[in-house]
Amino acid sequence: MASSESYPDDLQYHPEHDWARIDGDEAVLGVTWFAGDALGELVHFEPPAEGDTVTKDASYGEVESVKAVSDVIAPLSGEVTAVNEGLGDAPERINEDPYGEGWLIKVRLSSPEEAETLLGAGEYSKLVENL
Numbered sequence: 001m002a003s004s005e006s007y008p009d010d011l012q013y014h015p016e017h018d019w020a021r022i023d024g025d026e027a028v029l030g031v032t033w034f035a036g037d038a039l040g041e042l043v044h045f046e047p048p049a050e051g052d053t054v055t056k057d058a059s060y061g062e063v064e065s066v067k068a069v070s071d072v073i074a075p076l077s078g079e080v081t082a083v084n085e086g087l088g089d090a091p092e093r094i095n096e097d098p099y100g101e102g103w104l105i106k107v108r109l110s111s112p113e114e115a116e117t118l119l120g121a122g123e124y125s126k127l128v129e130n131l
Contacts, residue, residue, distance in 0.1 A: 005033050008099055012115060013124035014075035016057075019099065022115055027076055029054075030103045031063065034128045036095045039065040045091050047083045047105060054078060054107060056114050061104065063094065076114050078107035 011019045017035035021028040036042065044064040054060040059071035060080075083105050087093060094102040109115075119127065 005037070006099070007032065007121040007125050009121045011099065012075070012118035012120065013127075014057075014073060014118060015124075015127060016073035016075075017128075018073050018075045020075045020115070020118060021099075021103075022076075022109075022112075025109045025112055026081070026106060027078065027109055028103045028106050029075060030098055031072060031094060032124070032128075033098050034131075035070075036098050036102075039063065039070055040067045041065055042091045042094045045084075045087045045094065045104065047087075048080050050080050050083060052080045053110070054080060054105070056111070056117075063091070072104065075118055076107065076109055077111050078109040080105050081108050082106040 011021050013019050017032045019030050019032050042063050042065050046062040048060050054074040056077045060074045061072045062069055084103050
């Protein structure tokens, strides 16, 4: 079952509908409720490998839904330290729990100052209201 629209205050958001939960020099990344809802039921996630580098504003993987294939855009730069392997068997977790069990990757930040360019929950909510 899909989750309800929400944008938690403890996250930071990229305009391309990705989120980051930052803790020191590490971050957990995922796609927002808005992205999952727009794509529809997700059936596959193509992640980067642990040890790969992701670059802010660049694609680091793909999500495939019954409607389309879409790039996942990195809100921050860093080295991939973990991939949510559970999504291989259950990609629908991205729709059901986008900010919990539906996280995509964890990264060690290479440029923590990039977080200053991300949106807060209120700013991101206003952005999606106008789409």
